[in-house]
Amino acid sequence: MLTGRRILLIVSGGIAAVKVPDLIRRLREAGAAVTPVMTRAAEEFVTPLSLAALAGHPVHRTLFDLTAEAEMGHIELSRSADLILVAPATADLMARMAAGLADDLASTLLLATDTPVLIAPAMNVRMWQHPATQRNLARLMADGIRVVGPGEGAMACGEFGPGRMAEVPDILAAVQAMLAAGPLTGRHVLVTSGPTHEPIDPVRYIANRSSGAQGTAIAAALRDLGARVTFVTGPASVPPPAGVDVVRVETAQQMLAAVQAALPADAAVMAAAVADWRVANAAPVKMKKDGTGRPPTLDFAENPDILATVSAGPDRPRLVVGFAAETHDVLAHAAAKRARKGCDWIVANDVRPATGIMGGAENAVTLLTADVAETWPRLPKDEVARRLAARIAEALS
Numbered sequence: 458m459l460t461g462r463r464i465l466l467i468v469s470g471g472i473a474a475v476k477v478p479d480l481i482r483r484l485r486e487a488g489a490a491v492t493p494v495m496t497r498a499a500e501e502f503v504t505p506l507s508l509a510a511l512a513g514h515p516v517h518r519t520l521f522d523l524t525a526e527a528e529m530g531h532i533e534l535s536r537s538a539d540l541i542l543v544a545p546a547t548a549d550l551m552a553r554m555a556a557g558l559a560d561d562l563a564s565t566l567l568l569a570t571d572t573p574v575l576i577a578p579a580m581n582v583r584m585w586q587h588p589a590t591q592r593n594l595a596r597l598m599a600d601g602i603r604v605v606g607p608g609e610g611a612m613a614c615g616e617f618g619p620g621r622m623a624e625v626p627d628i629l630a631a632v633q634a635m636l637a638a639g640p641l642t643g644r645h646v647l648v649t650s651g652p653t654h655e656p657i658d659p660v661r662y663i664a665n666r667s668s669g670a671q672g673t674a675i676a677a678a679l680r681d682l683g684a685r686v687t688f689v690t691g692p693a694s695v696p697p698p699a700g701v702d703v704v705r706v707e708t709a710q711q712m713l714a715a716v717q718a719a720l721p722a723d724a725a726v727m728a729a730a731v732a733d734w735r736v737a738n739a740a741p742v743k744m745k746k747d748g749t750g751r752p753p754t755l756d757f758a759e760n761p762d763i764l765a766t767v768s769a770g771p772d773r774p775r776l777v778v779g780f781a782a783e784t785h786d787v788l789a790h791a792a793a794k795r796a797r798k799g800c801d802w803i804v805a806n807d808v809r810p811a812t813g814i815m816g817g818a819e820n821a822v823t824l825l826t827a828d829v830a831e832t833w834p835r836l837p838k839d840e841v842a843r844r845l846a847a848r849i850a851e852a853l854s
């Protein structure tokens with residue numbers, strides 16, 4: 458699937474570098490030519506000799522060596538690739554990339570290029586969660602850099618949480634997605650998915666039964682057609698697809714901010730089940746029984762309508778698609794919703810518990826556009842996603 462594609466693989470210094478030999482092997486098995494570049498710190502974790510042997514290419518290590526070679530300076534090296542993959546991407550290298558520094562070969566290559574860049578961050582959970590790293594991540598994503606992972610799990614340092622480098626098959630899928638050519642190549646599509654959580658106090662929240670399965674399938678289908686997908690997801694029960702830019706949020710207000718930050722886009726598909734209300738008097742500390750037997754009173758405030766806001770906003774995507782999950786009079790409610798929210802299409806579905814759709818593997822939808830109401834048969838959610846992605850590609854062509 459990667460036959461003839463040239464990948465410049467930048468390896469920075471983290472323990473996840475020990476997975477790089479396997480990554481190189483898998484990239485080459487898929488047909489790619491891999492040119493490794495190592496930072497000095499990377500050499501503490503894996504030897505240049507082993508990477509060179511597996512890649513079948515010499516490893517580039519210092520800026521000085523490279524310019525001395527004369528036949529290929531750093532500009533040519535970064536330009537000669539179809540994709541630059543940074544794996545693992547340490548917190549330090551991400552910071553240097555975000556700041557535009559060029560103080561070694563890796564950072565210079567990354568600054569001297571207009572080739573698509575994919576990073577696979579890997580670091581200790583606290584380093585990942587530090588506001589500085591999250592700020593750098595947001596900056597890199599805004600600069601158009603694509604991100605795969607990190608995953609969550611046990612870490613080499615003995616801690617648990619997000620920060621593990623994405624698994625090799627997920628990195629491979631992300632590389633393939635970025636190099637895939639399809640009808641949506643060059644297009645940016647925003648997808649919202651999952652439920653939102655609205656806090657009552659620091660340990661309790663209001664949620665809904667959305668699994669995020671349909672939104673996840675839509676993001677994957679758009680990716681497969683070549684789109685760059687920004688996937689803004691609430692706390693879903695299915696993992697996000699590989700090869701899309703994931704932005705995790707909890708509340709409706711956070712989701713609106715993430716959506717606005719992701720614009721402009723050619724199309725937006727708002728599949729999230731956003732809570733209509735948030736708790737206005739959420740407590741800053743855990744609420745306690747006060748001994749009187751009287752339950753607490755929650756006050757609610759209306760959440761922003763993300764779909765309506767985007768539809769009416771200055772950065773409105775050319776095509777805005779909303780969802781309408783209804784339990785009765787599905788089509789009438791969906792048509793009214795399309796008009797009220799100002800979106801172009803509505804995907805309507807009947808989520809009465811008897812249908813098993815919410816949280817299930819299948820969906821039965823009607824696509825409402827300005828001209829038609831098209832009812833599709835009951836299909837696996839993946840297939841609904843593929844049909845919808847194909848229609849979006851047609852509409853944007």
Ligand code: C5P
Nearest residue numbers: 727728729731761762763764779780781
């Ligand atoms: O009004 P209702 O929640 O049924 O509308 C569903 C559609 O509106 C979905 O596309 C959903 O993602 C979107 N929505 C939103 N922001 C809200 C509520 C719903 O974007 N606050």
